[in-house]
Amino acid sequence: LAKTTQPISMDSYEGQEVNITCSHNNIATNDYITWYQQFPSQGPRFIIQGYKTKVTNEVASLFIPADRKSSTLSLPRVSLSDTAVYYCLVVLSSNTGKLIFGQGTTLQVKP
Amino acid sequence: ETGVTQSPTHLIKTRGQQVTLRCSSQSGHNTVSWYQQALGQGPQFIFQYYREEENGRGNFPPRFSGLQFPNYSSELNVNALELDDSALYLCASSSLAGGPVGEQYFGPGTRLTVT
Numbered sequence: 001l002a003k004t005t006q007p008i009s010m011d012s013y014e015g016q017e018v019n020i021t022c023s024h025n026n027i028a029t030n031d032y033i034t035w036y037q038q039f040p041s042q043g044p045r046f047i048i049q050g051y052k053t054k055v056t057n058e059v060a061s062l063f064i065p066a067d068r069k070s071s072t073l074s075l076p077r078v079s080l081s082d083t084a085v086y087y088c089l090v091v092l093s094s095n096t097g098k099l100i101f102g103q104g105t106t107l108q109v110k111p
Numbered sequence: 112e113t114g115v116t117q118s119p120t121h122l123i124k125t126r127g128q129q130v131t132l133r134c135s136s137q138s139g140h141n142t143v144s145w146y147q148q149a150l151g152q153g154p155q156f157i158f159q160y161y162r163e164e165e166n167g168r169g170n171f172p173p174r175f176s177g178l179q180f181p182n183y184s185s186e187l188n189v190n191a192l193e194l195d196d197s198a199l200y201l202c203a204s205s206s207l208a209g210g211p212v213g214e215q216y217f218g219p220g221t222r223l224t225v226t
Contacts (some may be wrong), residue, residue, distance in 0.1 A: 034213045059148025091213030097144045101153030
């Protein structure tokens with residue numbers, strides 16, 4: 001599975017748009033890009049997944065360029081409650097359940 | 112729809128002891144995965160159970176073992192506890208039959224402290 005690289009931490013202010021970029025240079029044809037969110041003392045929560053171009057749901061948008069070697073998670077108008085760790089994962093399409101988590105990006109939203 | 116639940120919430124054990132952690136999967140899910148999360152790190156995959164059979168294992172020694180029951184609930188057993196086993200243990204359920212690839216529903220975890 002492709003290794004992912006993302007910033008260790010980011011700061012933002014309430015109301016701003018936050019973009020977290022993840023690098024996955026060795027992504028394979030059958031891999032999907034998946035993002036999870038984890039609050040302190042809770043399990044991770046699936047946010048969004050994409051294969052190429054742009055995916056949007058009620059929580060976030062995911063931008064994937066044509067070469068798929070990177071992706072950007074976009075959180076619109078963050079609030080204090082978006083303070084969490086965000087993990088970028090590459091998941092094989094025939095996923096058997098083994099999710100590979102890195103260290104993630106700790107997002108701190110300030111008032 | 113009932114979410115993933117885990118018990119106990121917290122646990123303190125002594126080195127060398129054995130521990131059993133429990134997980135009830137989300138309604139309709141037939142697959143359970145277990146993860147270990149050390150402080151400040153991302154979760155690490157221990158193993159997965161599908162229809163009561165182990166269906167994949169991470170880089171953990173045999174003293175980490177598990178079970179899945181006919182109702183798809185699961186147990187994680189750890190023998191001969193070591194200090195480094197202190198961590199948050201997460202259970203995640205999923206259904207191989209549908210939904211986004213890689214979407215798993217995590218429980219709140221069990222915080223294990225080994226002294």
